[in-house]
Amino acid sequence: MENKNKIFEYLMIVFGNLLVAIAVSFFILPNNILTGGVAGVVVAIQPLVPIDSVILIDILTVSLFLLGFLFLGKQFAARTLLSTIVYPVGISIFSIVYDLFPKGTFIMEPYLASIYAGLICGLGLGICFRVNASTGGMDIPALILHKYTHISSGNSVAIIDVLTILLGLVIHGLEPALIGILSVFTSSVAINRAVLLGTENALNCMIISDKWIDIRNYLVNEMERGVTILDGIGGYTEQYHPVVMCVIKQKQLSLLKSKIMEIDSSAFIIVNNVNEVHGEGFTYGLE
Template identity: 40%
Template structure:
């Protein structure tokens, strides 16, 4: 099997798994507890008291209908990227809601919102990780953005806001607030899944008058690559070379000790880094 074919198979399996996890989260938590989450599931929950339509039917109709709109307006590339999710998600949501209809994990709306958000976030993250799209309520902001030029983040916020307002009008403000927990947790999990497998690290910028001594000691104690950035003090107009180094989080305490030992008055800026690639991180085993 060629490398390209293997990668395509892995991508398809990840998208299938992601859509299944989303459907399971909806069937186990969102639908039974009427959680006003984001996406088409949240819309289905919000409008049920108004139109008394089956939530699964609404999700399937919106998923397919929005895909057709997106395919017609956003082009072939979007249609291909979203096709798998559009085909398998309606099947999974129908299957899981039928199989799990008698399964009750919790009757607490707060717990349901929390764990529903976790499941949906993990599922969406798996799909996004391989460059796929879940379609659904992602499509209206994309279509409006194409014709109006309104920034996409603004449109996404507006769509989510309208979903919450709709839910608040049918279930009350408290239910909408519980739903917001699911939306927030979902966003956090998407970020975690997308960045999973990366190296959590810290980037340190050091300005010191004892540069050579500092570099020598860092090499001795940590054995990490160092980059010298050329900078100039704005007030003094003198050159101030900056030592930049990226270390694993567990190495930061050692580096901090080295800095304090060599030059306690050094100017140090520390930033968290979610992912690092390159020699010493990608190609070598973590220390």
């Protein structure tokens, strides 16, 4: 089973890297999109560094891999090693494939190329992040930021990408940078969606009521949800109030609120989004 999981993870790393390579080869480089990532850095500094784009991507990818080895550890570096090979090789292959198409096939409005590049790159990065790997390149600084600040992986990538675009702003001007921001935004959304794909969306409900026992009984016996009772003290009254905390499926919220209002119309309810839930009593609960 462990070997099968390893094989699956490696396949996801390869697939994620190939998606990013497709976005770079068919959308970013042909249209000079100031997006994030190594390709964005290459586009930004191309006027200052007269080196072929593919070669420059290879140099930056290897350099950042060494940075990841120092800050993210040997295990992470071992997984990223595969990306460091697949990503530049993928770009080289897809660059050849690109030349097989009629000239101008993938030349389009910059904003359109920016959106599609962001979506495809974000999906590829998110797939790699799901197995704790990286496509190499500029997402390594992003994961270092995520490790030491606990900012979400998608937002960390967005921060690094914005810094890359600011570099492009200085060199290329305002309009290309604004188009790049569009790519960064779509990439960040796609990363977070890909990371959470297949997980169970849920809601965390916290209920304060004098009739908390009845509410607890309803949650446990009728809705068959697990319940935690927290100790609460009113900030103004300084009186003790038990707080009923329960994680429910989104489709159960309307029913729960109606029942709570039926039990106690003055109950205080707080509802928060929960991106991921695992464990007996929820993951394996009733649908």
